[in-house]
Amino acid sequence: RLDKDSDELLHAILRNYTGVFSDDVYIDESMLAVRTGKSRKEVTEKLISLSRLRYIRYIPQKKTPFIVFTTSREETQFVSISRAVYEERKKRFEKRIHSMIGYVEEEAVCRSRMLLIYFDEKNPRDCGCCDVCLKKNETGLSNYEFRRIKEQVEMLLGDGQPRRINNLVDSVADENTEKVIRVIRFLIDAGELNLEDDRVSAKRSKNHR
Structure with a gap:
């Protein structure tokens, strides 16, 4: 004992x-x-x-x-764990999951740029060596040219209304027609734009954060 x-x-x-x-x-x-x-x-x-x-x-x-x-x-x-804390943690977790899915599925935005944006880095730049950047190089455009034309195309399609390809190309200001067509073709192939009956429309934007 x-x-x-x-x-x-x-x-x-x-x-x-x-x-x-x-x-x-x-x-x-x-x-x-x-x-x-x-x-x-x-x-x-x-x-x-x-x-x-x-x-x-x-x-x-x-x-x-x-x-x-x-x-x-x-x-x-x-x-x-309180309900409010649980829901907040769940929301943050889902946000991270969606960001990861977006990173994997994205085909038109530089991988490095997406990571820098996710971590709130200022003035992110394309890396020029990821799979997306290398695919862009196949268009024969520089990253700067590609991004400039892409931003104009997205702005023109921002109202959600489909546009005829010729009308869309002509509406992009101060750009070479052939270069605009290359960018639009790339965005269609990448799934960023929809093409139906000679009309182009923007897909629902993805949230990368």
Whole structure:
């Protein structure tokens, strides 16, 4: 039968260290000494004694660095998350998921630019070496030319109304007709624009953030 001091020490361990039944855990002999009203030396000796009696398996502390958390860990059954906090976390998680899906599916915006925008970097630029940028280079346009024409096309189709290709091309100001056609063709192939009966319309914009 255990003596009173041993019983108090075991109870202190059980109260302060979760998971002690299933796996080895690091303990703080000094903290246990405070909780039981004993000296650190007495606690260590008592732990060694209990280990010899096979009540516990105790490995005395060596001069190995360890971390002590200043706040005790709450057990799962005692953790409560309010509905508002839960919904906010869910909303942020869904936003990250949609951003990831958009990053994977996007075929007209530079991958690097999308990442920089996501992390709120200012003045993002096309990298010129991702799959999207390399595909743009097939049009024979520079990134600057491509982006400038693309922005005008998107603005012209921003009202949601389909436009005939010829009318759309003519409406892009101060640009070479052949270059405009290349950009429109690229955007159609990339799924950014819809083409139906010689009319072009914009698809619903994606949210990359």
